[in-house]
Amino acid sequence: MKDNFKLKIEATDGNARTGVLKTWRGDIRTPAFMPVGTAATVKAMKPETVRETGADILLGNTYHLMLRPTAERIHNLGGLHKFMNWERPILTDSGGFQVMSLAQLRKITEEGVAFQSHIDGSKHMLSPERSMEIQRLLGSNIVMAFDECTPYPATKQETADSMRLSMRWARRSFDAFHNGSVHAAKNALFGIVQGGVFEDLRLESIDALRDMGFHGLAVGGLAVGEGQEVMFEVLDYTMPKMPTDVPRYLMGVGKPDDIVGAVERGIDMFDCVLPTRSGRTAQGFTRRGTVNLKNARHTDDPRPLDEECGCDACSKYSRAYLSHLIRSGEILGAMLLTEHNLTYFQDLMQGLRDAIAAGKLSDFVADFHARRALGDIEPL
Amino acid sequence: MKDNFKLKIEATDGNARTGVLKTWRGDIRTPAFMPVGTAATVKAMKPETVRETGADILLGNTYHLMLRPTAERIHNLGGLHKFMNWERPILTDSGGFQVMSLAQLRKITEEGVAFQSHIDGSKHMLSPERSMEIQRLLGSNIVMAFDECTPYPATKQETADSMRLSMRWARRSFDAFHNGSVHAAKNALFGIVQGGVFEDLRLESIDALRDMGFHGLAVGGLAVGEGQEVMFEVLDYTMPKMPTDVPRYLMGVGKPDDIVGAVERGIDMFDCVLPTRSGRTAQGFTRRGTVNLKNARHTDDPRPLDEECGCDACSKYSRAYLSHLIRSGEILGAMLLTEHNLTYFQDLMQGLRDAIAAGKLSDFVADFHARRALGDIEPL
Secondary structure (H helix, E strand, O other): OOOOEEEEEEEEEOOEEEEEEEEOOEEEEEOEEEEEOOOOOOOOOOHHHHHHOOOOOEEEOHHHHHHOOOHHHHHHOOOHHHHHOOOOOEEEOOOHHHHHOOHHHEEEOOOOEEEEOOOOOOEEEEOHHHHHHHHHHHOOOEEEOOOOOOOOOOOHHHHHHHHHHHHHHHHHHHHHHOOOOHHHHHOEEEEEEOOOOOHHHHHHHHHHHHOOOOOEEEEOOOOOOOOHHHHHHHHHHHHHHOOOOOOEEEOOOOOHHHHHHHHHOOOOEEEEOHHHHHHOOOEEEEOOEEEEOOOHHHOOOOOOOOOOOOOHHHHHOOHHHHHHHHHOOOHHHHHHHHHHHHHHHHHHHHHHHHHHHOOOHHHHHHHHHHHHHHOOOOOO | OOOOEEEEEEEEEOOEEEEEEEEOOEEEEEOEEEEEOOOOOOOOOOHHHHHHOOOOOEEEOHHHHHHOOOHHHHHHOOOHHHHHOOOOOEEEOOOHHHHHOOHHHEEEOOOOEEEEOOOOOOEEEEOHHHHHHHHHHHOOOEEEOOOOOOOOOOOHHHHHHHHHHHHHHHHHHHHHHOOOOHHHHHOEEEEEEOOOOOHHHHHHHHHHHHOOOOOEEEEOOOOOOOOHHHHHHHHHHHHHHOOOOOOEEEOOOOOHHHHHHHHHOOOOEEEEOHHHHHHOOOEEEEOOEEEEOOOHHHOOOOOOOOOOOOOHHHHHOOHHHHHHHHHOOOHHHHHHHHHHHHHHHHHHHHHHHHHHHOOOHHHHHHHHHHHHHHOOOOOO
C-alpha cells in the first residue's frame, strides 16, 4: 500500500468499521458517501456547497466526460479538479456501467466495448487501456478498473462468463494503470468484485483480485434490480472474504436503509444519484422517511422539511416555500432540495461513523428504523 | 415625506445624482438596480448570493404572486420577506404591466382589469384597491400605484385616454394605500408617470401626480419597443419636470447602456429581468460587451468570462467550463451565469455611484463606451 493512499481504521463495531482514508488530496472519513458529479458538476450545486454538506470526495463519470467535453479537453485545461473547482479527492468510474446500459448501441468483445454516443451517435471504444487513459487524463484520485456490469437477471453461466471477462479486464486495467506514470504513483486503483448473486462466483472473483495489488476493492453488479434482501445476502457471504486492510466500496448504493445495512456488513464507501436526482423531482429525505413535496398538504405548512436538519433549506425556508418553488418550476427548488438531500445523506454517514466509534451501532440502527416507522409529521 | 422613507442625495453631477434611500428595512444606495424576483425567487439564485452581488432591494411581481402561491397564503406565512428569506427592502409592481400583456385574456374597464390566469385559466380582477391590498398582504416596502401600461405604438388620443385612466387609478391607489393600516405607516407608495412619447401628456401626468403626496415617482411605459433614442428623448423632457426630492424610478430598464444614459438623465432606480433571464440563455455581460457562451470559440478557453469581475463564476471557473455546463444543460450553468450577470449590473451601479460622487461621470461614461467598442477578447 502506497504511503499517500492509506486506510486507517479507527474503530470497529461488529463487521462495521470507521476510519480515515488518507489521500494526497485530503482525508476521506469512512464510511463515506460520494455525491455524483456526472458531467463535472454535482447537479444544481456549487462545489463549495457540496463540501459544506460534509462531502470529502466526489464521483465523476468517465462515460459522460469522455463524450463531453472530452477527457483530452479537460486534461488540457488542467484536469477535472481545476475544471470543476473541486480540489479534494475525486473517484471516477470506468465507464463500464454506463456503456452497458446503452443496449442496442454497444458491442462487447474481448478487446472492450464499441459504442455510439447517446449525444450525437458518434462511435467510440472503451477498453481497460482506454478507460485507464481517460481516468488518468481526468486526474482521478481513485481509478476504477474497467469491468462488465453483469445484467440482472442472468443465468449462472452468463454471470460466470461475464465475471471472468471482468477479471481479465481487471488484470489489463492493473497493467495499464501501472505504466510508470506520475499519475499512478500518486493515485489509487480499485478492482471490482463481480459474480452476481452466486456465492461461488463472488468468491472466485475475490480470489482473482485479492493478490493483484489493488488499493481498494468494490462490490459491483448490485442495486441493479435484485432487491435489498438479495443484496444483503450477497454482502453476507462476500464481505467476510474481502481483504480488511483496504477500503471496500459498494457501487451505486443507495437508499438510506441500503447504506445502513451495508455499513453494518462492513462497507466503507458508497455513491448514488439518489439524493441529487430526488432533489430535482420533489423528493426530500428526512429522518422520518421520504417526503413528496408536490403533495398538496405542504402548501401552507410553515415548518421545515426536517426539523432536525441544519441545512439552508431546513433552517431558512418552510415546506410551503419549497412546495411553491417546485410547483412553479423554479431552479431554486432543485437547488435547495438537492442541498438538503445531500446534507441528509452526509448526516447519516456522520451518525454511522459516530455510532461505530462509540460501539453503539445497533442502537443507532434501531433508532434509524424506529424514526422512519413513524412516518412524516402530521399535517397542521 | 415620512421619516422612515427618505432619499438623502449625497452628490450630483450634471442631472445625475447619488445618495441613499433610507427605509426601515435597510438602506438602498442610488442609483440602484433591483434584481427581479418574480415568483418569490430571483431565478437560480439563493438570496444570500443575490445580496453578495451588491443588491440592496429586490422586485416582486404582484401578478405572479397573486396567482401562485397567492397573496393571502404568503400573508398567512408571515409575508414575502420571510417566505423567500430576504429581509431587506422589496418593491412590488402593481400587476398592471403583466395583466396588460395577457392580450385576449383580459378586459379593461374604469373599475379595473378582469383577466384569466395564464396558469389555470381561473378568473381574477385587479383594480387599484385590490392591487394595494395584495401589495399590503405581501408586505411590500415600495408599493406601486395600479396603472395601465399604454401599448406602443399608440395614437396620441389612445395614449391620452390611457394616461388619464392611470391618473384616476393613481388617486384611487393613493386613497386605498392610505387606509390607516400599519403597513401604510411604514412603507412607501410610488406614482407612475405615463403619457407615452408625447411631451405634453408626460407633463400633464407629472402635474396630476406631483402634489398627491407619493413617496417616489416612476416613469412607466418605456422600454416597450420605442428604442433607446426615443426613450432618452422622453427622459430629456420628462426628468427636468420631475420632483427632485423623491426617488425617480425607470421601470423595466434595462440594457447596460440604457441604464448609463438614464442615470445621466437623473434616474435613481431600475429593474430588469435582463441579467437573470440572460443567465439562463447563455448570454454573459462583460465590460467589453455581451458574450454568447454557446459560441464554439469558448470551449477550450481557460480564461474567465470577464477578467475584471470578482464574482464566483469569473474567479473560480473558465469560459470552457461555463460553456460545457451550458452545452450539457446543467443547472449550475444558469446559477453561475446569473450570478455573474447580476454582479456585472451591480458593479456598473457602483461605478456610476462612485463616478457621480467624484464628479467624474462623463469620464466614466466615456470609458464605459470605449471598452464596449473593443468587443470581446480575441480567441486564443
